[in-house]
Amino acid sequence: MYNILVTGSNGQLGNELRRIVEDKDKINKYYFTDIADLDITDKNAVTDFLIKNNIDIVVNCAAYTNVDKAEDDKEKADLINHIGPKNLAEVCRDNNCFLIHVSTDYVFDGTKNTPYTEKDETNPLGVYGITKLNGENAIISSGCEYVIIRTSWLYSSFGNNFLKTIQKLTAEKDSINVVFDQVGTPTYAGDLATVINNIILNDNKNIKNQVYHFSNEGVCSWYDFAIAINEAFGHNCKVLPCHSDEFPSKVTRPNFSVMDKTRIKKKLGIKIPYWKSSMQKCVKTFAFEVSI
Numbered sequence: 001m002y003n004i005l006v007t008g009s010n011g012q013l014g015n016e017l018r019r020i021v022e023d024k025d026k027i028n029k030y031y032f033t034d035i036a037d038l039d040i041t042d043k044n045a046v047t048d049f050l051i052k053n054n055i056d057i058v059v060n061c062a063a064y065t066n067v068d069k070a071e072d073d074k075e076k077a078d079l080i081n082h083i084g085p086k087n088l089a090e091v092c093r094d095n096n097c098f099l100i101h102v103s104t105d106y107v108f109d110g111t112k113n114t115p116y117t118e119k120d121e122t123n124p125l126g127v128y129g130i131t132k133l134n135g136e137n138a139i140i141s142s143g144c145e146y147v148i149i150r151t152s153w154l155y156s157s158f159g160n161n162f163l164k165t166i167q168k169l170t171a172e173k174d175s176i177n178v179v180f181d182q183v184g185t186p187t188y189a190g191d192l193a194t195v196i197n198n199i200i201l202n203d204n205k206n207i208k209n210q211v212y213h214f215s216n217e218g219v220c221s222w223y224d225f226a227i228a229i230n231e232a233f234g235h236n237c238k239v240l241p242c243h244s245d246e247f248p249s250k251v252t253r254p255n256f257s258v259m260d261k262t263r264i265k266k267k268l269g270i271k272i273p274y275w276k277s278s279m280q281k282c283v284k285t286f287a288f289e290v291s292i
């Protein structure tokens, strides 16, 4: 039996992980925390928590995820996305804990036109991506045992995300414009949580100390994603394609951030669901979550 600390557990991924372990993991003991219980930027608090609760595994779901806001809030984004993971890694190293950390496709600049592998060069375009990459590097150089999973376009029935924004807009408006010139792959946070639980339950020792890419299967633009959401909720809104320069933003997002998942599929022996199937699955849980 392992004692497992989950940080940032009030977010999308943390909530999905809680839902999955309540259902599937009766073996291990989980401590679900968020900033009010355990602030990952406070190294002493992290040390005390790990020692007091005899923690074996840390799953870091805590992050500063507002990509636009990060441009004006560099210090805070760096503290949460870089210094926080550095603290966790150093405390894990000193206490023989295994760290499972989550990162992002925004470490890439999007200039490729074939899926990014873990070996591809990183070149983040904005503060969010830079701070997440610094977090990855701090973990790798700390000497702790880790797994870093980069994911993309994360959504869930919990928290704020593209799926929920489009659900609301398509319910309220006759037509909406959505960018078609940024291409990637959506990821249902429930599928990512399942993979994390799989790593914990199967004690996958041979996967340690590497970076992995994980999203759902397939490729789409935000426009395609919005059309699928509109349909899945049974809305009749007209979804129209537009260019990203019609939505001025402080940060440049990668035009292409599709990731190659060969490494994680081989190492874990998993099949990953197609993005649209997972989105439809999420919409069903979404209806339930919102009604309770």
Ligand SMILES: NC(=O)c1ccc[n+]([C@@H]2O[C@H](COP(=O)([O-])OP(=O)(O)OC[C@H]3O[C@@H](n4cnc5c(N)ncnc54)[C@H](OP(=O)(O)O)[C@@H]3O)[C@@H](O)[C@H]2O)c1
Binding pocket: 007, 008, 009, 010, 011, 012, 013, 014, 034, 035, 038, 039, 040, 041, 060, 061, 062, 063, 064, 065, 080, 084, 102, 103, 104, 105, 132, 150, 151, 152, 153, 154, 155, 159, 160
């Ligand atoms: N969302 C995406 O589209 C996306 C895409 C690619 C990768 N990712 C990565 O996937 C992971 C999970 O993302 P998510 O969407 O589940 O994030 P999220 O919903 O924003 O949740 C993050 C949680 O961390 C909490 N938190 C913030 N600062 C903290 C601190 N100092 N100590 C402890 N907890 C803190 C947040 O609290 P507050 O809400 O109060 O700040 C929030 O509850 C992150 O590493 C993210 O970078 C996300």
